[in-house]
Amino acid sequence: MHHKPTYIFIFLCFFLSVSIANSQSAKQKELEAKRQKYQNELKQINALLFSDRKKEKSLVSLVEDLNYKISVRRNLIRITNDQANLLTREINANQNEITSLRNQLKELKASYADMVVKSYKSKSEQSRVMFLLSSDNFKQAYKRLQYIKQYANYQKEQGELIKAKTLKLQELNTDLSRQKKDKDKLVLDNKQVKKQLEVELREQEDLMASIRKNLSNYTSQARQKQQEINRIDKEIDRLIREAIAASNKKAGKKTSSSKFVLTPEAKALARNFESNKGKLPWPVQKGVVKVRYGKQPSPIDRTVSINSQGVKIATEKGTKVRAVFDGVVSQILVIPNANPVVMIRHGNYITVYKNMSKIYVKKGDKVNTKQEIGEVFTNRSTGETMLGFGVYKDSKTQNPAIWVYKM
Structure with missing residues (x-):
């Protein structure tokens, strides 16, 4: 059988x-x-x-x-x-x-x-x-x-x-x-x-x-808001280019380069930062991403473009801002008619924290992952508490969502 x-x-x-x-x-x-x-x-x-x-x-x-x-x-x-x-x-x-x-x-x-x-x-x-x-x-x-x-x-x-x-x-x-x-x-x-x-x-x-009923007025406000964002982003870009030039000059390299020349210590820090891609903690303990990275149409008038070099995170009043990784405070940026910005360098990476109300650190301070660096500003008239957060590799922006855990 x-x-x-x-x-x-x-x-x-x-x-x-x-x-x-x-x-x-x-x-x-x-x-x-x-x-x-x-x-x-x-x-x-x-x-x-x-x-x-x-x-x-x-x-x-x-x-x-x-x-x-x-x-x-x-x-x-x-x-x-x-x-x-x-x-x-x-x-x-x-x-x-x-x-x-x-x-x-x-x-x-x-x-x-x-x-x-x-x-x-x-x-x-x-x-x-x-x-x-x-x-x-x-x-x-x-x-x-x-x-x-x-x-x-x-x-x-x-x-x-x-x-x-x-x-x-x-x-x-x-x-x-x-x-x-x-x-x-x-x-x-x-x-x-x-x-x-x-x-x-x-x-x-x-x-x-x-x-x-009053679209032209709201469209004008949206364009003005984007111009204000562009003004802050332009200043951040300038400071990053200056930081690259100063760092490279100190290392005895060309100042015109758009990339950081790294010391062995900075290289190790950058490698650690890269190895945590997708695993970095959120810069606030509780929040939702209200505006995502990249070019997108305005919800008010789709002919107006929003160009977001980072993300905007809605959070609670009085929320503390945390460094997402070990690094050094490279700049505290204070621009007229805008809220302070903190920039932290991690080798050839820089994380940017916008729309702060209080700052707990100063330029040159070493910071650790999840260390509190300040508080998010709350708009009294709207009640909104919104943190702007960006990630740069040398002078180029990155999408924070690919770096931060489940963003």
Whole structure:
């Protein structure tokens, strides 16, 4: 009797189904982690931007806050939909596998029952002995003995296979029940999130209607705000170029270079900074990124561009600012009609902390990771507490989100 190919096929099918199940399970975990991230972000947004609606925020700030909240809520809906769709595919696959297993079990049990009947009819020791003694020669007798053993083993294997498939069927039914409950919960959660989104979209439309009545004035304010940001960024760029020139001159190198010439100690510090890419702590203990890095349209007038050389983090009043890595305070920048800026050098990297109200450090101070360097400024008229944070490699800006943990 040759049953090995059948068992190999069954094993391969089982291995394949386990691999697919594992990959789907990994995908579900990944999606759930993202869903949790967006849910936590919404909680932070509500706590930091919407906790006190009595404060007189400007229309522009309200629109910015609401736009941010809506974008996060849309991401949450998208991820939840992806989860529900994946669960639907898993449920369908499980149902198909259950049907297939039931059919296999039916066939196996019928085959096994047939074997038991045949075995019962020829189970007497006498009939087996007669079967062996009636052989024409020793070779045939040996083959018949092997056949009896194989038949007994096969019967045992079939019994084990039925038991294994029955257990697998029970597991699949349990999984199916859990998956259906999970999907029902996701669908219900998403309904509530969509309902809240509809409320926010109506609120957004009302705010934008108020802005459109005097759009030219708000557009002018947005352009003026960007000019103010550009003025501060230009001054930071100039100071970084000057720091590179002074550092390189001290090292006896060309002053026109746009890159720092590093001492062995500064090289080691830069390497440590680089090795922590994506793992740096946030510059504030609690916060949400309200404005991201790079060029983006203004939420008020999409013809106006916002060019952000770093990120803007909304946080709580009185929040302390922390150095994100070991380094040396290279500059405390005080610009007329703007709040102070602290610049910390980490080899050929510089981290920049804008919109400070209090400064706890001075130029030349060595600082450690998470050391408090000052406080974030709170705008009295809007109630907003916003830290500007940037990362530079030599004289070029970097996206802080790729450096700071889960930003």
